[in-house]
Amino acid sequence: MSADDKPLVWLHGEVRSPPFSAPARLEAGVLLRRLQRGERIGLPHSRPMPTIARRCHELKVIDEDSTWRLVYRVDPDAVVIAAVFKKKTAQTPKHVIATCAARLKRYDELSRG
Numbered sequence: 001m002s003a004d005d006k007p008l009v010w011l012h013g014e015v016r017s018p019p020f021s022a023p024a025r026l027e028a029g030v031l032l033r034r035l036q037r038g039e040r041i042g043l044p045h046s047r048p049m050p051t052i053a054r055r056c057h058e059l060k061v062i063d064e065d066s067t068w069r070l071v072y073r074v075d076p077d078a079v080v081i082a083a084v085f086k087k088k089t090a091q092t093p094k095h096v097i098a099t100c101a102a103r104l105k106r107y108d109e110l111s112r113g
Contacts, residue, residue, distance in 0.1 A: 005036040006078050011103045013084025015070070024063035028070065031059055035072065035079045049092070052082070052100045058092065071100045080107060 015028045031045055041059070049056040052071060059070040069092070071083040082100040 002037075004038075005033075006038070006074075008032060008036065009078045009080045009107070011080060011082050011107055012099075013070070013081065015068075015084060019086075020061075020068065021064050024061050024068065028059070028061045028068070031061070032070075032079065032081075035074060049097075049100075052097055053104050056082075056100070056104070060087075071096070073104060080104065 015025050015032075020028065031041060034041060041057075044060065046057045046059050049058045049071060053073060055075070056071065056073045059072060061068040061070070066086050066088075069083075069085055069087045070081055071085075073080045073082065082103045083096060085096060
């Protein structure tokens, strides 16, 4: 990590094996590193999630027998990860959206003062 890379701030979840396979963990790490370096990632790896918050996205990591999602937001000073979960349906569950929004709101409140 260079001095210009944004740090990762984990509000919830982690990427480790298990439950991630080693290749999926590596892919998640590469994608997160790209975000840390300021790169914008689009489909098929990332899609916007404005229903959660501004600048929020859902990172997609396909594993051997499941698909993982990392909900993140790129702030000026960090990449904030609000959730890591196994996605089983086409839509992001409403409780995940609500929980991520609440975590990010709380993070913003705490980081302001």
